[in-house]
Each structure stands twice: as C-alpha cells, then as structure tokens.
Amino acid sequence: MYRLLIGQRSYSSWSLRGYLSFALFNIPVTIQDAVIYGPDFAEQVAEFGGGSTVPVAATDDGVILRDSLSIAWHIADQYAHKGVMPTHPQKRAEAQNLIADMHAGYSALRGDCPMNLRNAWDGFHPSAAVLQDLAQLDARLGAALAASDGPFLFGTPTLVDAFYAPVAIRIAGYGLPVGDLLRAYVNAILALPALQSWRAEGLAHDAEVAFYDKAPLHRLPFPNRI
Ligand SMILES: N[C@@H](CCC(=O)N[C@@H](CS)C(=O)NCC(=O)O)C(=O)O
Structure with missing residues (x-):
C-alpha cells in the first residue's frame, strides 16, 4: 500500500x-x-x-x-x-522524452502561469518566452495526439498525461493560445474524474493563497472545458 x-x-x-x-x-x-x-x-x-x-x-x-x-x-x-506507458519502443522513447521535457523544462510557462484550480484569469498576455513554450508544446504534444488520435497523448491515459495535466490546467486557466489538437486534449484532461475529485477536494479544503492571485487581471470561475 x-x-x-x-x-x-x-x-x-x-x-x-x-x-x-x-x-x-x-x-x-x-x-x-x-x-x-x-x-x-x-x-x-x-x-x-x-x-x-x-x-x-x-x-x-x-x-x-x-x-x-x-x-x-x-x-x-x-x-x-x-498500460501506464506505451510499449512500442519508439512510442515509449517519445513518452520518456515528453516526461523529461516537462520535468526539466517549460520554465517560462511554469513561472508566469502558476497552476491554480480555484480561479481562471481574463486578459493574461503571454510573454515571448511563454509563447515559445506554447509553440513547443503545440508541436510535441500535437505530434503525439495526431499519431494516437487522442483523446490522450498515447490514446488511453499514461504517466505522460499525469505530467501534462497541470499544463492543461494552465492553458484553461490563463486562456493560453494553442491549436485545436491541444484544445481537445485540455478538455479530455479537465473531464478526468480523478482530476475533478482532486479539484473538488482542493476547493473544499484549501485556503486561498495570495501569491496565486493575478490581480489586476479579472478573476473568472475555473472552466470545466475550453
Ligand atoms: N522536482 C520536484 C519538484 C517538486 C516541487 O517543486 N514541489 C513544490 C510544490 S508544487 C514544493 O514542494 N515546493 C516547496 C519548496 O520548494 O519549499 C518533483 O518533481 O517532485
């Protein structure tokens, strides 16, 4: 256990x-x-x-x-x-690459758009560095989604989706510009029962932390889909 x-x-x-x-x-x-x-x-x-x-x-x-x-x-x-990871050698290697990308990179997106499941924000303007992270996400996740036909990066949920769920939450919460494949992926992540119960527990028990307040941006309810 x-x-x-x-x-x-x-x-x-x-x-x-x-x-x-x-x-x-x-x-x-x-x-x-x-x-x-x-x-x-x-x-x-x-x-x-x-x-x-x-x-x-x-x-x-x-x-x-x-x-x-x-x-x-x-x-x-x-x-x-x-089935926690793909078994096909090339797909498995790409799954490992994507997890490594997330663990080591996307620092502009992570720094400028902290994960927040309580609120979304209207009027966020991504910096050039955040746009560069989004372009890499669109290219790399888009390629995986095109190859798998979705809804998750390798079809059914894998550990790679565990690593990218917070990115989907940032895209939804800050209204970040992404392509259609990534938008559909964000919606698949937001609909996961495990994520919904996690969010509900957080709303019920977490205290609001000022650091995550993006005022003067306008506060919106966190969306269920984008
Ligand atoms: N490399 C670590 C990073 C974990 C991490 O930074 N966790 C944050 C919470 S999201 C934390 O514990 N921050 C407390 C601190 O840095 O003192 C991992 O992937 O597990």
Whole structure:
C-alpha cells in the first residue's frame, strides 16, 4: 500500500502529477496533506522521509520516492501490466522524452502561469518566452495526439498525461493560445474524474493563497472545458 504526501490540491502541480500517477491507473494510495510554505512543511516532509519538496511517496516496507519523476519510474516498473506507458519502443522513447521535457523544462510557462484550480484569469498576455513554450508544446504534444488520435497523448491515459495535466490546467486557466489538437486534449484532461475529485477536494479544503492571485487581471470561475 502506498502513502503520498502532497501540497495544496488547488496549487501544487507536482503533487497533482504524483497523485495522477496512481489515480489514473486505480493504484490504491492514501493521501497525507501538507501546506507548502506553512510553518510545519519542512518537518512534515522530513518526517515522511522526503527531501524538501512534495510529492513524496512511501510504502510500508520502506520504499521512499521523493520526486515526481522517481514516482513515475517506480509506477512504470511495477505496473507495466496496467498500460501506464506505451510499449512500442519508439512510442515509449517519445513518452520518456515528453516526461523529461516537462520535468526539466517549460520554465517560462511554469513561472508566469502558476497552476491554480480555484480561479481562471481574463486578459493574461503571454510573454515571448511563454509563447515559445506554447509553440513547443503545440508541436510535441500535437505530434503525439495526431499519431494516437487522442483523446490522450498515447490514446488511453499514461504517466505522460499525469505530467501534462497541470499544463492543461494552465492553458484553461490563463486562456493560453494553442491549436485545436491541444484544445481537445485540455478538455479530455479537465473531464478526468480523478482530476475533478482532486479539484473538488482542493476547493473544499484549501485556503486561498495570495501569491496565486493575478490581480489586476479579472478573476473568472475555473472552466470545466475550453
Ligand atoms: N522536482 C520536484 C519538484 C517538486 C516541487 O517543486 N514541489 C513544490 C510544490 S508544487 C514544493 O514542494 N515546493 C516547496 C519548496 O520548494 O519549499 C518533483 O518533481 O517532485
């Protein structure tokens, strides 16, 4: 049985990736909540066996996974039979490339458009660097979606979708310009029951954090589809 330490569901994009790495494949996991930047955060993460960030996953027999990427690797190793990654060698290599892209890159998009499942924002103007990230996303995710015919990057949900769900949320929340294939993908991600229940829990329990407020942009309800 797995335990997973996460930050606030409304805001913690890496926690969401960790959670979906279990939930998309119905792998049982018990969630423990931490408040990022709260007074006990560092202690909670250390007690759980992590480093300094969430998510952290643990098993009763002493396995500790202290990064979203190591969680994904572990799931790919242990649950291959659940179709968590493509098996065709070229598709699998591209799936690994896409996960690596997400873990290491898209820093302008991540920095300028923090994930926020509580509100959307009207009138956001992406910088040139964000537009460059979006162009790369359109090209790389668009190629995967065209090859698989959707609705997910490799047809059925895989770990790659766990990694890109927070990007779909940013596209929806900041009204970012993307092509038709990516728009349809955003809607497929927003309709995932695992994401909807995650969002509902966050709305019910998370306190609003001022850092994520994009005023003077106009606040809108977060959309169910774009
Ligand atoms: N490389 C880490 C990044 C995780 C990360 O930055 N998590 C954020 C929450 S979304 C965090 O814990 N921030 C707290 C901090 O940096 O002190 C991973 O992929 O797991």
